[in-house]
Amino acid sequence: MANETPETNGPQEEGKAPEDQAGETKAAPAKGQESAPADPSRRSFFKRVAMGGGIALAGGGLGYAGARAAINGRAIDDMDAAIKTDDTLKPMDQRDVILTFATSKTLNKKHPERNEQYSKLQDKKFHFYEAASHFEHRVPWDNSKPGYTQLDKALHHAAWNPLKSAETWTMAHSQPNTRVLGWDQSDVEKEKYEFQSKRDAAWAIKSAARVWGAVRCGITPRDKRWDYDPLYDIEKSRTLSWERDFPFEPKTVIVMAMPMDYDAMATAPAWTAEAAIGHGYVLMAQIANQMAKFLRGLGYQAVGAGNDLGMSVAYGVAAGLGEAGRHSQLIVPGMGPRVRLCKVYTDFEFVEYDKPHDWGIAKFCLSCGECAKACPSNALPKIEDPGGGWGYQAQYEHSDQPGYTWNNHTGVLKFHSDAKKCFNFWIDNDSACGNCVTACTYNEPDYWHHWLSMASTTVAPGFLHHLMSKMHPLFGYGATGDPTKVDKFWETGKGMRVNPSMKNNIGTAGRS
Numbered sequence: 001m002a003n004e005t006p007e008t009n010g011p012q013e014e015g016k017a018p019e020d021q022a023g024e025t026k027a028a029p030a031k032g033q034e035s036a037p038a039d040p041s042r043r044s045f046f047k048r049v050a051m052g053g054g055i056a057l058a059g060g061g062l063g064y065a066g067a068r069a070a071i072n073g074r075a076i077d078d079m080d081a082a083i084k085t086d087d088t089l090k091p092m093d094q095r096d097v098i099l100t101f102a103t104s105k106t107l108n109k110k111h112p113e114r115n116e117q118y119s120k121l122q123d124k125k126f127h128f129y130e131a132a133s134h135f136e137h138r139v140p141w142d143n144s145k146p147g148y149t150q151l152d153k154a155l156h157h158a159a160w161n162p163l164k165s166a167e168t169w170t171m172a173h174s175q176p177n178t179r180v181l182g183w184d185q186s187d188v189e190k191e192k193y194e195f196q197s198k199r200d201a202a203w204a205i206k207s208a209a210r211v212w213g214a215v216r217c218g219i220t221p222r223d224k225r226w227d228y229d230p231l232y233d234i235e236k237s238r239t240l241s242w243e244r245d246f247p248f249e250p251k252t253v254i255v256m257a258m259p260m261d262y263d264a265m266a267t268a269p270a271w272t273a274e275a276a277i278g279h280g281y282v283l284m285a286q287i288a289n290q291m292a293k294f295l296r297g298l299g300y301q302a303v304g305a306g307n308d309l310g311m312s313v314a315y316g317v318a319a320g321l322g323e324a325g326r327h328s329q330l331i332v333p334g335m336g337p338r339v340r341l342c343k344v345y346t347d348f349e350f351v352e353y354d355k356p357h358d359w360g361i362a363k364f365c366l367s368c369g370e371c372a373k374a375c376p377s378n379a380l381p382k383i384e385d386p387g388g389g390w391g392y393q394a395q396y397e398h399s400d401q402p403g404y405t406w407n408n409h410t411g412v413l414k415f416h417s418d419a420k421k422c423f424n425f426w427i428d429n430d431s432a433c434g435n436c437v438t439a440c441t442y443n444e445p446d447y448w449h450h451w452l453s454m455a456s457t458t459v460a461p462g463f464l465h466h467l468m469s470k471m472h473p474l475f476g477y478g479a480t481g482d483p484t485k486v487d488k489f490w491e492t493g494k495g496m497r498v499n500p501s502m503k504n505n506i507g508t509a510g511r512s
């Protein structure tokens with residue numbers, strides 16, 4: 001099910017497409033020939049409308065009401081009706097989350113066999129902890145290589161700097177109880193605010209999320225199946241128990257999505273894209289901190305979380321924010337996977353819960369596979385794989401080797417990716433990647449004709465999904481490893497003025 005490769009099971013997203021791996025990424029068009037739309041041009045506009053309209057007709061015709069219903073998705077009673085599980089499902093031990101394992105010297109000492117097996121099967125010497133120790137500081141910039149210059153490196157490091165200054169960036173590795181996302185409850189107001197209705201409570205929470213910068217917010221009951229258990233304090237090398245160490249018993253999880261810049265992500269896997277990712281993490285910590293403080297101010301206990309505490313993608317599905325895609329990330333209608341997620345655990349439960357929704361996204365993924373094609377490390381399941389890569393257990397290369405799938409959460413019918421390979425590419429790239437986010441057929445700028453196109457996918461028959469996934473790159477979307485996108489990104493600032501096409505600075509900046 002579920003928003004990331006390394007996020008739930010390992011590094012959840014992004015990567016450089018080194019030139020020697022060009023065959024595994026989409027070919028970079030020559031400068032001046034790139035097809036990504038510099039603006040919502042008339043050509044692109046009419047093509048997209050034609051595609052959306054044509055498919056809508058093929059699917060039986062979409063009236064306004066039908067399109068609207070398709071965009072809203074179909075509500076599903078609860079998570080048990082939304083997903084299929086088998087009896088191997090159990091909460092994931094945080095020590096098996098790839099970024100937790102890779103950043104823990106203790107865990108690497110405890111499991112030398114993981115490093116030995118990976119090195120043997122990949123036919124190269126690789127040590128997760130040693131690799132992680134030099135991450136993002138190993139490769140010197142090269143000012144002749146777009147996306148890997150001093151300018152790109154400085155942008156990347158600046159994006160993460162607020163979290164590093166606040167000693168909270170380890171929440172990206174699932175470290176719990178960090179400075180900004182701390183567990184202290186000493187500031188909970190003694191008087192509890194009473195809402196008039198559960199709906200009022202939900203609307204208040206979502207209004208607060210919106211003003212801080214979240215683009216989606218859903219509320220769902222806490223579900224232990226999606227929590228890491230035991231939790232693991234990487235810095236102190238000790239497990240933590242929900243019952244013994246967490247400050248209260250959570251009843252509700254609030255899930256919020258924040259956007260990543262379209263133009264920066266279009267440069268993936270260059271270092272430039274990491275600026276959007278790092279900034280997304282800053283928003284995760286900021287908004288989760290603010291939401292937790294808001295609830296404590298209302299007299300309820302609350303703790304904010306980034307990647308820590310539980311699986312953000314599963315909770316995002318449960319809270320009705322989107323569906324899990326082939327790349328193991330949450331696909332949010334209207335945003336695609338170009339979001340980051342944060343959560344707030346609280347004991348507040350007088351609130352209207354959201355339901356999971358079906359937009360036909362996972363079904364679409366069965367016929368698409370563009371993310372897997374763009375993955376430079378072969379970490380993602382391909383449509384040619386058994387079952388299309390869809391199953392209760394991992395089915396990727398070497399998954400039949402005993403112990404190799406230690407980082408996978410099994411027992412849920414979903415796409416399983418090999419986050420070890422993804423992480424390995426991050427190390428080679430000296431930065432996260434993001435190709436699977438950028439290449440995703442659902443990753444499009446927020447124009448109304450893209451919404452129409454998305455609505456069409458929910459009603460179009462399966463054979464059209466494959467065709468639609470092929471049209472996406474034909475219309476200039478989703479290319480990765482394209483140095484011209486870096487030049488384009490560094491021009492987006494020219495549009496920073498009062499400008500109705502800015503679209504809230506989440507993907508169309510500079511297109512005046």
Ligand code: SF4
Nearest residue numbers: 013014375422433436
């Ligand atoms: S494209 Fe592959 S290597 Fe890059 S972030 Fe996605 S899964 Fe990882």
Ligand code: SF4
Nearest residue numbers: 325365368369371440
């Ligand atoms: S690129 Fe296609 S297969 Fe991959 S997650 Fe996006 S829609 Fe699904």
